[in-house]
Amino acid sequence: MTSLLDIRDISFAYEGSPPVFEHLNLTVLPGEFILVKGPSGCGKSTLLRLICRLNQLTGGSILFQGSDIQSITPAKLRSSISYVAQIPQMLDLSVMENLLLPFSFAINADKSPPGKNELSVMLKIFYLSDVSLDHSTMKLSTGQKQRVAIMRALLQEPLLLLLDEPTSALDQESALMVFSIMERLNVEQRRTVITVTHNDYQPETVKSLTYTLANRSLHRSS
């Protein structure tokens, strides 16, 4: 099977600092569920940010569908690889306006935005049935914002979903909901997911590949 993502011998260092990691390799096939674990500050988030070019590599290359990500227009790359940050960011607008934000960008001009009914159905799938589309996102809890952020990232139908510590700021109940959503996306929609975490989460319903990032390198754990 052709790989979706090929991380080849990459290195990264912040200016004037020692390398975060060096000579790191990873191949991701379509439909895989990748879990990257490791202690705080080991570079897990940086790895995801490099894949979507929110940081720039200092060595090596990353191929997405066989093309070097440096040769893909940043907006095009990020509409195919959606990154959801650890702390969900919302605009001070309604839930609906936040969900439809990707469709206001030129790269998604040819995609038709989902209607109200479709979004209401999705809210239920994301355990947000008590949230109305007209709700201000400023009134949502962090857990609800995180689910809205994942839902928004998915609306532009990315080929790869990058989740950066999606449950670190959540209580156990909200965290379980997010885990359940991640696994269902992989099982039911065959979404390729890479998620990083420093806790003991182990998927129950999906076959995952777990890697550990420590001492500047990545090792397969299971």
Add this chain to the structure above:
Amino acid sequence: MNQIIDISTGQLLLALLFILIAQASSFIYHLGLNRDIAIGTLRTFSQLFLMGYVLTFILKTSNPWLTLSVFMVMVVSAMFIIKGRVKEKQIPYILPTFLTMLVSYLATALFVSGLVIGITPWWEPRYFIPAGGMVIGNSMSALAISLERLFKDMRQQKDVLEMKLSLGANYREASNDIFRNAVTAGMIPSINAMMGVGLVFIPGMMSGQILAGTDPLIAIRYQIVVMLMLVGSTAVSSVIVMLIIRRRCFGSGEEVLLTPR
């Protein structure tokens, strides 16, 4: 009636009473402005006297290169003042800002002196230098405000910018609000000045002409040209500088380069 009353040295020193009042206020209320007021006063005296002698010399010699050199010194000085105010180390903004200032101010001053007022020759220092000075002074403040706002907002809203970029926005779409707010912040003082002119205050140039005995109806025409020129040059230079510097805040992958301080 039309004769200008000269201000003697003694009378000039008498005006220092205003500074004494300001110094006393700062001292009594611990405003911490005594040093700045003292330096500001010294600079006002020395810079304006120097300018007076330079202008006297330039008006006498009437040389285009000398006129343009004075204009150049004014733009370089404005750039240093902006650099002192905008404490940004990460993004190189000085050279593009300087070049934009130079080109846009020169174009504005040429347009006003050569076409609107129709002076021959176009570089006639009596018109060209005051017109250039007003454009530079006004637009310099606008640029400093806009640049400060742009860098501050880019840093404060880095997470929001990255959220938009992650959802497929290009750098322009992601930073549209920040760009707009930065340009607007710089332009508001010029627009407010247009609202208040003639009602709240009589501008310096018009006052000067009236004091020098010019018919107020001629003075207002000059002032109208100046007000329009200031708004136009501020808009052009702010928009161009913000467009260039905004791009410099993003890397080759359209990633946000500014890191929190």
